[in-house]
Amino acid sequence: MTTTLHATDVHPAWLPDAAFEPVARRGAVLVVPDGAARAGVDTDEVLDALGAEIDALGPYDGEPALLLELSGGGPVEGEESFRLRRERGRLTVTAGSSRGLLHGFFHVVRLGDAAFTGPDADESHAPAAALRMLDHWDNVDVHPVMGQVERGYAGGSIFYADGRVREDLSRVRAYARLLAAVGIDRVAINNVNVHAREARLLTDDLGEVARIAAAFRPYGVRVHLSVSFAAPMTVGGLETSDPLDEDVRAWWRAAADRVWEAIPDFGGFVVKADSEGQPGPFAYGRDHADGANMLAEAVAPHGGLVHWRAFVYDHTQDWRDRSTDRARAAYDHFAPLDGRFAAEVVLQVKHGPLDFQVREPVSPVLAAMPATRLALELQVTQEYTGQQKHAVYLGTAWSEVLRWRPWGDAGASVADVVAGAGGFAAVSNVGDDRFWTGHPLAQANLYAYGRLAWDPALDPVDILDEWIDLTFPGAPDALRAGLHLILDDSWRTYELYTAPLGVGFMVRPGHHYGPDVDGYEYTPWGTYHFADRDGVGVDRTRATGTGYTGQYPEPWRDVYESLETCPDELLLFFHHVPYTHVLHSGTTVIQHVYDSRFEGVERVERMVRTWESVADLVPVDVAVRVRERLAEQLRSATEWRDQVSTYFLRKSGIPDEHGRTIY
Numbered sequence: 006m007t008t009t010l011h012a013t014d015v016h017p018a019w020l021p022d023a024a025f026e027p028v029a030r031r032g033a034v035l036v037v038p039d040g041a042a043r044a045g046v047d048t049d050e051v052l053d054a055l056g057a058e059i060d061a062l063g064p065y066d067g068e069p070a071l072l073l074e075l076s077g078g079g080p081v082e083g084e085e086s087f088r089l090r091r092e093r094g095r096l097t098v099t100a101g102s103s104r105g106l107l108h109g110f111f112h113v114v115r116l117g118d119a120a121f122t123g124p125d126a127d128e129s130h131a132p133a134a135a136l137r138m139l140d141h142w143d144n145v146d147v148h149p150v151m152g153q154v155e156r157g158y159a160g161g162s163i164f165y166a167d168g169r170v171r172e173d174l175s176r177v178r179a180y181a182r183l184l185a186a187v188g189i190d191r192v193a194i195n196n197v198n199v200h201a202r203e204a205r206l207l208t209d210d211l212g213e214v215a216r217i218a219a220a221f222r223p224y225g226v227r228v229h230l231s232v233s234f235a236a237p238m239t240v241g242g243l244e245t246s247d248p249l250d251e252d253v254r255a256w257w258r259a260a261a262d263r264v265w266e267a268i269p270d271f272g273g274f275v276v277k278a279d280s281e282g283q284p285g286p287f288a289y290g291r292d293h294a295d296g297a298n299m300l301a302e303a304v305a306p307h308g309g310l311v312h313w314r315a316f317v318y319d320h321t322q323d324w325r326d327r328s329t330d331r332a333r334a335a336y337d338h339f340a341p342l343d344g345r346f347a348a349e350v351v352l353q354v355k356h357g358p359l360d361f362q363v364r365e366p367v368s369p370v371l372a373a374m375p376a377t378r379l380a381l382e383l384q385v386t387q388e389y390t391g392q393q394k395h396a397v398y399l400g401t402a403w404s405e406v407l408r409w410r411p412w413g414d415a416g417a418s419v420a421d422v423v424a425g426a427g428g429f430a431a432v433s434n435v436g437d438d439r440f441w442t443g444h445p446l447a448q449a450n451l452y453a454y455g456r457l458a459w460d461p462a463l464d465p466v467d468i469l470d471e472w473i474d475l476t477f478p479g480a481p482d483a484l485r486a487g488l489h490l491i492l493d494d495s496w497r498t499y500e501l502y503t504a505p506l507g508v509g510f511m512v513r514p515g516h517h518y519g520p521d522v523d524g525y526e527y528t529p530w531g532t533y534h535f536a537d538r539d540g541v542g543v544d545r546t547r548a549t550g551t552g553y554t555g556q557y558p559e560p561w562r563d564v565y566e567s568l569e570t571c572p573d574e575l576l577l578f579f580h581h582v583p584y585t586h587v588l589h590s591g592t593t594v595i596q597h598v599y600d601s602r603f604e605g606v607e608r609v610e611r612m613v614r615t616w617e618s619v620a621d622l623v624p625v626d627v628a629v630r631v632r633e634r635l636a637e638q639l640r641s642a643t644e645w646r647d648q649v650s651t652y653f654l655r656k657s658g659i660p661d662e663h664g665r666t667i668y
C-alpha cells in the first residue's frame with residue numbers, strides 16, 4: 006500500500022494555498038528593526054529579513070491588514086513568544102525574533118478570517134514548554150528487519166535515499182514549514198537504534214547533516230542527532246566507552262566541537278542506552294547519570310542538549326518469573342538519580358511505563374523527579390495503534406495524559422511537570438508517502454502533537470476543527486461533522502476492539518500489527534497478560550503483586566491498589582481478577598470483553614458508512630486512500646474481535662450472554 010518511491014506530487018497537508026488566502030487577500034507588511042516597512046511581503050524579502058520563508062502574501066495596496074513587526078527586544082520576552090494586537094480589523098504581530106514572528110504569522114493563518122474580524126484585542130502568546138521535538142526513527146540504509154523507517158508506516162525516509170542523505174531536500178523544507186506552522190522547534194533526524202551506517206552521521210557525514218539543518222533553519226527548527234553510547238569505540242577507535250574514562254570524555258568533547266563547528270545552531274544528542282541491546286554505561290558499572298553527564302559536559306560549551314531516554318528495562322526476562330515487572334523498570338533505574346543530572350540533560354520519559362500501548366497509566370517517573378528536566382515522550386507514529394491503517398486520533402489520548410494530576414486534584418498536572426525548561430518529544434509518523442503519513446487522517450495526529458506541545462490546555466476536539474479548517478478550506482458542515490464522527494472518539498474505538506481493560510499487547514510479535522493474544526506471553530519481553538482458566542490481568546499491587554502501585558504518590562498509589570477504586574479501563578493493568586469480577590460499569594470482565602469487542606467493530610462499520618457519506622466532499626485522492634484504509638481497519642478490527650473473544654471464551658468456558666462469540 007505504501008510506496009518507496011519519493012513522491013513528487015506531495016499533498017499540502019494543513020498548508021494548502023487556500024489556507025493563506027485570508028491573509029493574502031488583505032495584504033501584509035513586514036516591519037524590520039530599523040523601522041522601515043517592507044510592503045507587499047515578498048518571499049525573498051521575508052527570507053532576508055526574517056531568515057524565514059513565508060509565502061507571498063498578495064499585492065500591497067497601501068492598506069495591509071497584517072503588520073509583522075520585528076522588534077529588537079520588544080514588548081514580549083522570550084525567543085519564541087509574540088504579541089498580537091487587533092485594532093479595528095488591523096492586526097499587528099510583534100516579536101523579538103524571527104522565530105517568534107513566524108509563530109505569530111502562523112497563528113494568524115490558523116485563525117483565518119476570524120483573526121481579522123474579532124473585537125479589539127492585545128494578547129501575548131508563548132509556548133508552554135521550551136522543547137517541542139519530533140524524533141525520526143529513520144535509518145540511512147534500509148534495515149533488513151525494520152526497513153528504512155523503524156516503526157514507519159508512510160513509506161521511506163524524507164531525509165535519506167540510496168544509502169545517503171538525499172540530494173534534493175525540498176521535501177524536508179516543506180516538512181519544516183508544516184512543523185513551523187504547528188510550533189515544533191526541534192527534530193532528531195535518525196533512529197535511536199544507531200546502526201553502523203547511521204553512526205557515521207556524527208563524523209564523515211557532518212556536511213550532509215549540515216545540509217539538512219539548513220533546510221530546517223529558515224523555519225526555526227533545530228536538528229538533533231541520535232548517537233550511540235559506543236561511538237568512541239565504533240567510530241572513534243578507542244578501547245572503551247566508559248563515561249569516566251578521560252580519553253572517552255575527550256573524544257565526545259571533540260565530537261561535539263566538530264558538530265557545532267559545522268552546524269552552529271545544532272540542537273544536541275538523543276541517546277537510547279542500555280535498552281533493547283543498545284550499549285550504555287551499565288557495561289562499565291556506571292549509572293545513567295554518569296553516562297548522560299559525560300555527554301552534557303561535551304555539549305555544554307555550545308549550549309546544546311542531551312535527550313537521554315528513560316526507556317531502560319530487561320528485555321531478556323524469564324516469563325516464568327512473575328516478580329520481575331517491566332512496568333517498574335524506568336522508575337527503579339531513574340528515580341534514585343533525581344538531582345544528579347546536569348542542566349543540559351533532558352530525561353525523555355515515555356508517557357506510560359510500558360510502550361505506547363493504547364491504554365496505560367501515566368508513567369510514575371514523571372512524578373518522581375522534581376530536580377530533573379523532563380520531557381514527555383509520545384508516539385505519533387501508530388506502532389501499537391493501527392499503524393496508520395486504522396483511523397485513530399491520538400490527540401484525545403495525549404490530552405488525557407497531559408491533564409492527569411499525579412498528586413490528586415489539587416496538585417500539578419503532567420503538563421505542568423514538563424512545562425518551562427522541559428517539554429515534549431514524539432516519534433514522527435512522517436515518511437515520503439504522498440500524504441506524508443500514509444493515512445491522510447493521520448496528519449491530524451502530527452498536527453495535534455505540535456499544538457498540544459505548544460499549549461497542552463487546548464481541547465483536542467477543537468484542535469481537530471483547526472486541522473479541518475486548514476486542510477479542507479471551506480469544508481461544508483457535513484464534511485466537518487463526518488470527520489468529527491470518525492475521529493473524535495476513534496482512540497476509544499481502537500481500545501474497544503483490541504487488548505481489553507489496559508492489559509496491553511496481544512499484538513503479533515515483531516511487526517506489532519493485528520491480534521495474537523499469546524504472541525508475547527512466553528517471550529523475554531516482559532509484556533504478559535497471565536490469562537488462565539479462572540482469570541486475567543497483572544497483579545501490580547503492593548499487597549500481593551509486583552509492588553508497582555507503590556511508585557505513585559498519594560492518592561494514586563491507593564486508588565490503583567484497590568479493586569474498589571481502580572478505574573475499569575486500567576483494571577487488568579493493575580490486577581489479576583476472575584472473569585466473573587464485576588466492573589464499575591456493572592458488567593463482568595468476561596462479558597465486557599465480548600461486548601466491547603463487538604461494539605468496537607460496530608463503530609468501525611459506522612466509520613465506513615460515515616466516510617461514504619462525505620467522501621465526495623474531499624479531493625478524490627484523499628477519498629480513495631481513506632476508503633482503502635477503512636476497509637483494512639474493518640477487516641482488522643473484526644479479526645481482533647474474533648480472536649480476542651474466542652480466546653477468552655475457550656479459556657473461561659463462560660459463554661457470551663448474547664451468543665455472538667464463536668467457540
Ligand code: GCW
Binds near residue numbers: 142155197198277
Ligand atoms: O516500542 C519499541 C519499538 C522499537 C523502538 C523502541 C524504543 C526504536 O518496538 O522499535 O526502538 O520501542 O522506543 O526505543
